[in-house]
Amino acid sequence: GEDVEQSLFLSVREGDSSVINCTYTDSSSTYLYWYKQEPGAGLQLLTYIFSNMDMKQDQRLTVLLNKKDKHLSLRIADTQTGDSAIYFCAETHQGGKLIFGQGTELSVKP
């Protein structure tokens, strides 16, 4: 099917690491993306990874890609209360459109 799957909720304490997981479907996706959405706002591109890479690090963000299992993860180091938001993974489908998961709501407790 076309479903990109994510767990719905994650709760962590400030200063801990957060790991958000995603399973995608289209093995031909050239890029895979992570977006962040704060309440009442549109989606903000956080980071992305090219499909021939296993890992990408960008400051506090680390993206891991397991192509064999079609598994993507986003690790946020030293999570802050400002990181509380909904995080979406997305894959590219034929024709260039992005298909999004349901989103993972990250709650950071002080």
Add this chain to the structure above:
Amino acid sequence: DTGVSQNPRHKITKRGQNVTFRCDPISEHNRLYWYRQTLGQGPEFLTYFQNEAQLEKSRLLSDRFSAERPKGSFSTLEIQRTEQGDSAMYLCASSFGGVGNEKLFFGSGTQLSVL
């Protein structure tokens, strides 16, 4: 450049009325996308344009929905004879990249409420 702009931010309408939303993409972007998002869900693809050409429409998109991008710049999304099930956030995004490199930049969305 202030990013992707959508108007209005909120729209309340009565069932059966027609509504039109506007999206102004980032100026150098040649691709423009419309998505719909309901509470607790990820954005659902509706349609997209490359320049003025509409390249794809979701098969889930009712005939009551029509989108245009007449000069390859701004786009409008019209919903005719609105239904309560049309209530959602309508998101516009734009990009400048070839196939396989679709970094989409989103607007803040238009929240539609159909009473």
